[in-house]
Amino acid sequence: xxxxxxxxxxxxxxxxxxxxxxxxDAESRVALHLVTCPDCSAELERWQVIAGGLRRLPTPxxxxxxxxxxxxLATAQLAEHREQRxxxxxxxxxxxxxxxxxxxxxxxxxxATGGLLSLVDVNFRxxxxxxxxxxxxxxxxxxxxxxxLSLYRRHERRLA
Amino acid sequence: xxxxxxxxxxxxxxxxxxxxxxxxYQNRIYRYxxxxxxxxxxxxxxxxxTWIRVAEKIRSFDTxxxxxxxxxxxxxxxxxxxxxxxRPSSLDEPWGGDSPEDTMVSRLASADPGPLEQLLARExxxxxxxxxxxxxxxxxxxxxxxxxxxxxxxxxxxxLATPVATVKSRLYRSLAQLRQxxxxxxxxxxxx
Numbered sequence: 089x090x091x092x093x094x095x096x097x098x099x100x101x102x103x104x105x106x107x108x109x110x111x112x113d114a115e116s117r118v119a120l121h122l123v124t125c126p127d128c129s130a131e132l133e134r135w136q137v138i139a140g141g142l143r144r145l146p147t148p149x150x151x152x153x154x155x156x157x158x159x160x161l162a163t164a165q166l167a168e169h170r171e172q173r174x175x176x177x178x179x180x181x182x183x184x185x186x187x188x189x190x191x192x193x194x195x196x197x198x199x200a201t202g203g204l205l206s207l208v209d210v211n212f213r214x215x216x217x218x219x220x221x222x223x224x225x226x227x228x229x230x231x232x233x234x235x236x237l238s239l240y241r242r243h244e245r246r247l248a
Numbered sequence: 249x250x251x252x253x254x255x256x257x258x259x260x261x262x263x264x265x266x267x268x269x270x271x272x273y274q275n276r277i278y279r280y281x282x283x284x285x286x287x288x289x290x291x292x293x294x295x296x297x298t299w300i301r302v303a304e305k306i307r308s309f310d311t312x313x314x315x316x317x318x319x320x321x322x323x324x325x326x327x328x329x330x331x332x333x334x335r336p337s338s339l340d341e342p343w344g345g346d347s348p349e350d351t352m353v354s355r356l357a358s359a360d361p362g363p364l365e366q367l368l369a370r371e372x373x374x375x376x377x378x379x380x381x382x383x384x385x386x387x388x389x390x391x392x393x394x395x396x397x398x399x400x401x402x403x404x405x406x407x408l409a410t411p412v413a414t415v416k417s418r419l420y421r422s423l424a425q426l427r428q429x430x431x432x433x434x435x436x437x438x439x440x
Binding site for chain 2: 103104106107108109134135138139141142143144145146147148149150151154155157158159161162163165166167169170173
């Protein structure tokens, strides 16, 4: 590369040089060229005036009340999310509990109504129907409890 | 509390961690938004939205990634949505505040104690801010991220979701155009 070509290429890179956006090898090449080239050094100074000005621009301050206002809103959002997550976990646990009660309660129910032996000698059609009614009853009771609980919590929140 | 620790705590829903992060980033985020939308009232609104979005989305943040880039990306997306909603042509309109006093320059607070120094610094900064406002949005953005936020080129690439080479070329073009504006305004010599 001729001296003239190198000179032109370095000139092109001076803006990125002051922005610290050159790769290490390109940066070294520019720095090396600058030592021997007063023209490029003068040009670099012009770019440095701009870059320095940009770096020293005063920081606009947000209004003081904005921080508190935003913090209150974001904290409320955070609390809402936390409650949603907690509700989801409670719901999952309730579902698990309902299934556990349904499955565990079935043999007890059968024992109370027809004895354990009937579990061995099952009439499939009748057993299936009984199981459906039993499950529906259990889930209905669980659902009603969940609705009542949610209404109670809403009422509490309104009071708060 | 450090940034990383605060982020971890915030993911667990700790409101104190949110306060820590807000205190740490409030000036930077506000400045960035103000440079993008130029209107202080809009920047304030977007500032609020950004932190509400942080509270909403923090659980989806991968702690192995760069929090700065994630936060600025959230703010950027909100700002661009806002600018798009206003009308696309408004993206690069010159500053048009309602009151002549209510400009971005008037919002710039100077920390210099000496009155003369303060005056000169304000004048220089004012000239530069006016020139910045004449730049297209993408140029203003890359300049503020590099020089004011002091982000690395790779971080800027993450925020802008563009390759590093694109960030560099945009940075070059924005500096060249800024210099041209400053020289035109100053009658041929850079005096930023």
